[in-house]
Structure formats: structure tokens, C-alpha cells
Amino acid sequence: MNYTEEHEIINAKGIYYSYNGEYALKNISFSLGKEFMVIIGPNGSGKTTLIKLIMGLLKPNKGYIKIFGKEPEKVRDRIGYMPQKDYIARHFPIRVRDILLLGISNKKFIGKEEIEKAKNALEEVGLLNLWNKRFSHLSGGQQQRVIFARAIAKNPDMIIMDEPFNGVDLPSREKILSILRKKKRKITIITVLHNINPVAHDVDKVLLLNKEMIGFGSPKEVLNELNLQKAYGGTVSIVICKEGFCHPLIGDTHG
Ligand SMILES: Nc1ncnc2c1ncn2[C@@H]1O[C@H](COP(=O)(O)OP(=O)(O)O)[C@@H](O)[C@H]1O
Ligand SMILES: [Mg+2]
Structure with a gap:
């Protein structure tokens, strides 16, 4: 089946979300198949809020999101999630293997199968040698690769990432990107990015946000001067x- 024929893997319609009565998102609608979508927009434009709504961690005030035809929180075990870096407790005394294993299973007892999945994912990001290391002793790029390994370890049908490349060295970024490219069009990939240029040749869809949805479509459809001016001023x-x-020159200086 052609990936464009499966446009209903995510279906979001007329979503509004407010914090303390102030709208962070207004009237967001999009649908997506086994495609690679990037969400871009200035700071405070609602990108993380949208990711949390897609994950079912927040509930829309109005509108709905369906994933695989279901409520987002019911399909979370099919989604690999990489939250925004600031929200991960990087100094917590936990070992790399436990980060991976906690991401794979919420069962009390971890079996051979879980350990094998975790090791395979860590090997894929090139860090199997860090299995027993303390997470807090890793470099920023290594930590981010471990968090990415956790997201892919359960072989998810969808990967959702929030600014995965912030503060990440170039080799780590390229490692993550090469794995995403292998998965492209086999699963749905959604990522918030500050700078779209590292993936400008890879993305199928762009969602340009500034509280309202300024554009949703192919990069060529969305990334024009008028839309970018509406979003960024x-x-x-x-x-x-x-x-x-198209390579818009936004955010190139900060990552
Ligand atoms: N927990 C919260 N409580 C109140 N306001 C919030 C909260 N989280 C985000 N906001 C506000 O909602 C808006 C969108 O935030 P966010 O989704 O984090 O934007 P982005 O990820 O694009 O920077 C911002 O104005 C932010 O201050
Ligand atoms: Mg954010």
C-alpha cells in the first residue's frame, strides 16, 4: 500500500487547548499517515502542548485527536516518545539499562525478551558499551541517544519527539537521523524542531504553528515567506x- 493512502493514522480535528483560561492552541486540524511530520514555530507557539495532546498527556478543551482510530492514551504502548530535554531528570542516579527497561515494560519482572530489546536498541544507537553506566555520567549527546534508544526499543508504530537535537553533538544527531531515515514511511514520525534544515530533504509534512495553525502540508506548500512571516514576524x-x-533560515544559530 502506498503510504499516502493511509491518511488516518492520526486524525486531529478542531483542537483547542488553554492553560488557566488562555489559549495555547486554537483550531488545530491535521491528518497523517505513515509519514514524517515536523512541527515548527517560535518559542511559546504551542509545539510542546500539541505533542502532549497527541500523546494523550493533555486533553483538548474542544475538538478531538484519534490515533489508530482510538483515544491517544489507549495506544500509548504503540508510540515511542522522546520528551523535550529540559523535562528529563538527567541527574537522577539511574543506570542506562534501567532507562531503557523502564521504557519497554511496566511489568514488575523484566524477562530475557525485554533485555534483548533494550540491548538491541542501545546497540543500534552505537552505545551498547554504556549498558551499565550511570546515565548522569554520559555526555548530552549520549544521553539523548539513550533516550532515543528507549523510544525505538519496543519497535513502535509511531515515534514522537520534542526538540530531539537541542544541545546534541553532530555525530549523535546524524546517528539518530540515520535510524529515522530507515524507519521512514514504515511508521509515523512526528518531531518538533527548532531548525528544520537538518531534515529538510526528509520530511513529508510540515505543521507551522503560532498558537493557530498557520500551515499544514508539504514543505513546498507551507514554507513560503508569507507563512513564515505570520509565524515568526x-x-x-x-x-x-x-x-x-526549501531551507528557511530560522533557528540556524541556536540549534
Ligand atoms: N503548564 C503550563 N501552565 C501554564 N502555561 C503553560 C504551561 N505550559 C505551557 N504554557 C504556556 O503555553 C504556551 C505554549 O507553550 P509550549 O507548548 O511549551 O510552547 P513551545 O513548545 O512552542 O515553546 C506558552 O505561552 C507557555 O508559557
Ligand atoms: Mg517546547
């Missing part, structure tokens, strides 16, 4: 590379 330049992809 001021003028945003766009470079079209020789392969014909």
Missing part, C-alpha cells in the same frame, strides 16, 4: 537548494 529568508528543497 519580520522577514525570514528561504534558500532553495540545488535539489529543489
Whole structure:
């Protein structure tokens, strides 16, 4: 089946969400198949809020989100989630293996199968040698690769990431990207990014946000000067590379 024929893996319609009576998101609608979607928008534009709504960690005030035809919280075990870095307790005295195993299973007893899945994922990100190490002793890039390994360890049907490359060294970023490229169009991938350029050649859909949805569609449809100005204010330049992809010059300086 062509991936574009499966447009109902996520279906979000007319979502509103407010914190203390102030809207962080207004009237967001999109649907997605086995595609790679990037959510971009300025700081405070509601990107993390949208990710939490997709994960079922928050409930919309209005509208609905269905994933695989169900309520998001009912399908969480099919989703690999990588939260925004600031929200992970990086100094907690926990070992790398436990981070992975806690992500795979909420059962009390961990069996051979879980250990094998965890080891395979850690090997895939190139860090099997850190299995017994304390998480807090790892570099920022290594920590992020471990968190990514946790997200892919249960072989999810969907991966959701919130700014996975913030404060991450280039080799770690490329490692994560090479794994995502292998999974592309086999599963649904959603990521919030500050800077879309590292994946500009990979993405199928862009959701441009500033509380309201300024655009949703292919990069060519969404990434034009008018939309980027609506989202970010001021003028945003766009470079079209020789392969014909759009590269907006936002966020290149901070990561
Ligand atoms: N827990 C919260 N309580 C109150 N306001 C919040 C909370 N989380 C986020 N906000 C506000 O909602 C808006 C969107 O935040 P967020 O979704 O984190 O944006 P982004 O991820 O795009 O930076 C911001 O104005 C932020 O201050
Ligand atoms: Mg955020």
C-alpha cells in the first residue's frame, strides 16, 4: 500500500487547548499517515502542548485527536516518545539499562525478551558499551541517544519527539537521523524542531504553528515567506537548494 493512502493514522480535528483560561492552541486540524511530520514555530507557539495532546498527556478543551482510530492514551504502548530535554531528570542516579527497561515494560519482572530489546536498541544507537553506566555520567549527546534508544526499543508504530537535537553533538544527531531515515514511511514520525534544515530533504509534512495553525502540508506548500512571516514576524529568508528543497533560515544559530 502506498503510504499516502493511509491518511488516518492520526486524525486531529478542531483542537483547542488553554492553560488557566488562555489559549495555547486554537483550531488545530491535521491528518497523517505513515509519514514524517515536523512541527515548527517560535518559542511559546504551542509545539510542546500539541505533542502532549497527541500523546494523550493533555486533553483538548474542544475538538478531538484519534490515533489508530482510538483515544491517544489507549495506544500509548504503540508510540515511542522522546520528551523535550529540559523535562528529563538527567541527574537522577539511574543506570542506562534501567532507562531503557523502564521504557519497554511496566511489568514488575523484566524477562530475557525485554533485555534483548533494550540491548538491541542501545546497540543500534552505537552505545551498547554504556549498558551499565550511570546515565548522569554520559555526555548530552549520549544521553539523548539513550533516550532515543528507549523510544525505538519496543519497535513502535509511531515515534514522537520534542526538540530531539537541542544541545546534541553532530555525530549523535546524524546517528539518530540515520535510524529515522530507515524507519521512514514504515511508521509515523512526528518531531518538533527548532531548525528544520537538518531534515529538510526528509520530511513529508510540515505543521507551522503560532498558537493557530498557520500551515499544514508539504514543505513546498507551507514554507513560503508569507507563512513564515505570520509565524515568526519580520522577514525570514528561504534558500532553495540545488535539489529543489526549501531551507528557511530560522533557528540556524541556536540549534
Ligand atoms: N503548564 C503550563 N501552565 C501554564 N502555561 C503553560 C504551561 N505550559 C505551557 N504554557 C504556556 O503555553 C504556551 C505554549 O507553550 P509550549 O507548548 O511549551 O510552547 P513551545 O513548545 O512552542 O515553546 C506558552 O505561552 C507557555 O508559557
Ligand atoms: Mg517546547
